[in-house]
């Protein structure tokens with residue numbers, strides 16, 4: 881099976897296909913503690929990362945932001961004291977694309993274990 885965190889995002893086009901149910905199920909096996917949530921009928925990958933304070937949460941937020949810029953693919957990030965909520969979806973297609981699963985896996989790689 882292809883390792884998501886080792887892959888790079890492809891340029892996403894407006895006619896790119898949404899991830900199928902089978903692809904989603906397969907790629908979810910490589911992700912830890914990510915949930916699929918629908919917001920305004922748009923599916924997104926969501927995970928809450930825990931921290932001991934705000935400073936560490938902010939540092940992680942900035943790392944995720946740098947990752948996003950490097951991939952030209954951007955999440956929604958909610959930064960709070962003690963936790964950061966990261967949500968990935970593809971705006972252009974209004975849902976989940978393989979890029980979102982790759983980005984979620986790469987986001988996990990940034991979290992201090």
Ligand SMILES: C[C@H](O)[C@H](O)[C@H]1CNC2=NC(N)=NC(=O)C2=N1
Nearest residue numbers: 952953954955969970971972973
């Ligand atoms: C022009 C710019 O590259 C595009 O709008 C990119 C920017 N980052 C993006 N991020 C996400 N999550 N979805 C997109 O469709 C998207 N499009």
